[in-house]
Amino acid sequence: MTSRRLALTRAGLLLTAAPVVVLLSVAGAITVGPSDLSTADVFGVVGDRLGLGPSDLTLIQQGIVWDLRLPRTLLAGICGAGLAICGVILQSMLRNPLADPFVLGISSGASTGAVSIVVLGVGGGTLGLSTGAFLGALASFALVMVLASLSGGTTDRLVLAGIAATQLFSALTSFIVFTAADAEQTRGVLFWLLGSLSAASWGDVAVCGSVVLAGLVVCFSTASWLDAFAFGSDAAATLGINVALTRALLLVLTALMTAVIVSVSGAIGFVGLVLPHLARALVGVGHRLLLPTSALIGAVFLVWVDTAARTLLDPQELPVGVATALIGVPAFALILLRNRHR
Amino acid sequence: MTVMQTSPPVTSLTPALTVDRVVWSARRRLIIDRVSLTVQPGETVGLLGPNGSGKSTLLRVLAGVRTPDEGHVTLGAIPLASMPKRERARRLAVVEQEVSSDLDLLVRDVIELGRIPRRQPWAPTSAHDRDVVQRSAELTEIADRLDQSYLTLSGGERQRAQIARALAQEPEILLLDEPTNHLDVRHQLSLMALITRMPVTSVVALHDLNLAAAHCDRVFVLDAGRVVAGGWPAEVLTRELIGRVYGVDAHVQRDGDDLRIHFRAAL
Numbered sequence: 001m002t003s004r005r006l007a008l009t010r011a012g013l014l015l016t017a018a019p020v021v022v023l024l025s026v027a028g029a030i031t032v033g034p035s036d037l038s039t040a041d042v043f044g045v046v047g048d049r050l051g052l053g054p055s056d057l058t059l060i061q062q063g064i065v066w067d068l069r070l071p072r073t074l075l076a077g078i079c080g081a082g083l084a085i086c087g088v089i090l091q092s093m094l095r096n097p098l099a100d101p102f103v104l105g106i107s108s109g110a111s112t113g114a115v116s117i118v119v120l121g122v123g124g125g126t127l128g129l130s131t132g133a134f135l136g137a138l139a140s141f142a143l144v145m146v147l148a149s150l151s152g153g154t155t156d157r158l159v160l161a162g163i164a165a166t167q168l169f170s171a172l173t174s175f176i177v178f179t180a181a182d183a184e185q186t187r188g189v190l191f192w193l194l195g196s197l198s199a200a201s202w203g204d205v206a207v208c209g210s211v212v213l214a215g216l217v218v219c220f221s222t223a224s225w226l227d228a229f230a231f232g233s234d235a236a237a238t239l240g241i242n243v244a245l246t247r248a249l250l251l252v253l254t255a256l257m258t259a260v261i262v263s264v265s266g267a268i269g270f271v272g273l274v275l276p277h278l279a280r281a282l283v284g285v286g287h288r289l290l291l292p293t294s295a296l297i298g299a300v301f302l303v304w305v306d307t308a309a310r311t312l313l314d315p316q317e318l319p320v321g322v323a324t325a326l327i328g329v330p331a332f333a334l335i336l337l338r339n340r341h342r
Numbered sequence: 343m344t345v346m347q348t349s350p351p352v353t354s355l356t357p358a359l360t361v362d363r364v365v366w367s368a369r370r371r372l373i374i375d376r377v378s379l380t381v382q383p384g385e386t387v388g389l390l391g392p393n394g395s396g397k398s399t400l401l402r403v404l405a406g407v408r409t410p411d412e413g414h415v416t417l418g419a420i421p422l423a424s425m426p427k428r429e430r431a432r433r434l435a436v437v438e439q440e441v442s443s444d445l446d447l448l449v450r451d452v453i454e455l456g457r458i459p460r461r462q463p464w465a466p467t468s469a470h471d472r473d474v475v476q477r478s479a480e481l482t483e484i485a486d487r488l489d490q491s492y493l494t495l496s497g498g499e500r501q502r503a504q505i506a507r508a509l510a511q512e513p514e515i516l517l518l519d520e521p522t523n524h525l526d527v528r529h530q531l532s533l534m535a536l537i538t539r540m541p542v543t544s545v546v547a548l549h550d551l552n553l554a555a556a557h558c559d560r561v562f563v564l565d566a567g568r569v570v571a572g573g574w575p576a577e578v579l580t581r582e583l584i585g586r587v588y589g590v591d592a593h594v595q596r597d598g599d600d601l602r603i604h605f606r607a608a609l
Contacts, residue, residue, distance in 0.1 A: 095443075095444060097444060220464060221463060221464045222463050222464075223463060223464060224463045224464075224465075225458075225463050227451075227455060227458065228455060228458050230443045230445050230447060230452075230455060231438075231441040231442070231443050231455075232441065232443075234402075234407055234438065235436075235438060235441055237405075237406075237407045237427070238405050238406075238431060238434075238435070238436040238438075239431050239455060239456075239458045239459055239511075240428035240429075240430060240431025240432070240458065240459035241427065241458070242427055280445075280446070284446075284448070284451070285445045285446060285447055285451060286451060288464070288466065
């Protein structure tokens with residue numbers, strides 16, 4: 001009884017405390033940066049924009065807070081939450097603890113799309129990098145789905161098709177960069193490939209935020225359908241779940257969320273793969289708790305990692321995808337070691 | 343809701359489950375060949391037959407997980423095919439043979455899966471859900487393991503947890519696929535006693551003819567996808583039938599209602 005109660009209390013604490021932690025993280029993260037702004041200055045700008053009284057900073061300084069730090073921090077939180085949720089869904093539905101949002105080939109498709117725009121000039125300047133990335137992501141996902149369904153439609157076929165697509169699109173990306181890009185373009189593309197939130201805008205926050213929010217709502221409202229997959233899809237079917245419909249709905253949803261996230265942030269690894277495992281260690285495997293917990297942990301994690309990535313090596317900036325792995329892997333190793341006796 | 347034309351006359355008890363000339367094939371190989379049988383409410387019915395005779399597949403068809411190519415399965419008076427999936431899962435629960443999960447579920451989590459067809463997907467676990475989980479666990483004598491990890495259970499305990507999960511669905515009919523597989527003799531006997539004791543109609547695929555004879559009200563014997571015999575165990579499980587279907591020379595000893603089968607040699 002005690003372990004159960006402990007887990008429930010812990011979950012309750014986590015779910016009440018975590019939104020506060022997310023809010024505090026965002027508030028804290030925007031006070032950090034290379035520009036010489038005090039905490040009071042920063043909140044003065046936010047207060048100004050929210051109509052709480054004017055800020056006495058210069059317009060450039062205000063811009064740093066309102067147009068650079070704040071959207072970037074919010075976007076980090078949104079991407080972190082979204083990637084973690086996608087990881088939970090894919091790991092549960094594909095019954096594969098190694099599944100993550102990129103297993104469906106989405107990220108490499110996105111990179112090919114982005115590179116086609118930036119390097120090859122596809123679309124003649126009418127399409128932005130993120131549009132290209134989004135289209136590439138969807139194309140790759142469509143290829144994976146067609147390949148998987150033609151080869152039998154089972155989850156292991158889906159994972160194999162995803163691996164094939166990942167290889168193909170990575171090769172295409174390298175091919176384009178290798179044959180057509182100049183040094184400047186290569187550097188820009190590489191930075192994006194490694195994951196970066198440095199181009200975040202309020203527009204990105206709006207688009208990405210609404211897609212991820214919609215995704216969260218759908219996932220939360222189907223949480224126990226995901227539970228039903230614990231013993232495989234036949235077992236789910238005997239529990240009254242429409243397996244084909246659930247799988248299609250959730251796969252398309254994760255593809256859409258991942259495509260939108262990748263199109264604004266590049267390929268940020270680690271979050272979708274590892275944070276669901278951390279969340280399971282904290283609250284157990286029931287999706288009604290696991291999904292919100294993963295979202296909150298993902299948001300807090302990426303907010304702080306991105307803050308570290310943009311400040312630690314000042315004036316250089318580290319691609320956030322590099323930072324997630326550098327900071328995340330040792331943290332994860334610690335958790336693994338602590339839980340080895342469970 | 344359409345009532346089947348072949349539904350029995352109103353004077354007789356409506357069967358819990360009616361299987362009417364069901365055919366199912368995979369890759370053009372006939373696995374289930376015009377199987378018909380009925381199960382009365384409260385009965386424990388054994389499905390017998392050698393490996394590959396179609397027992398598991400027939401159970402999957404009964405569960406609605408496989409759709410028959412021809413024929414009908416009727417639950418009470420309602421055709422299974424026209425029943426919504428959730429409704430089906432409330433009336434009919436399945437215990438599959440050796441299921442596994444990579445997730446570290448608690449026994450309680452496993453049993454609670456049975457509540458999924460009985461609540462909205464976003465609804466939290468209610469006090470009633472917890473009650474049903476507790477009662478199911480008590481009935482299957484696994485209540486002291488509720489907060490233990492499912493992975494740490496023995497084979498027999500896992501089977502009991504799965505049966506408790508099935509009971510938590512509060513079904514009218516329970517379908518079990520070789521639930522005694524890999525269990526030692528004691529656990530085989532206690533599990534069969536549990537299944538017959540439970541207040542639901544059960545259809546059990548079994549390998550062990552003596553277990554079937556001792557615990558089933560009626561048995562059906564499948565051979566190459568067809569029902570070759572059906573009825574009281576004592577009248578079905580004859581030396582002649584065992585020889586023909588299983589290819590084994592057996593000595594069948596009858597002592598009142600008690601049936602004992604000794605296997606001598608493969609034919």
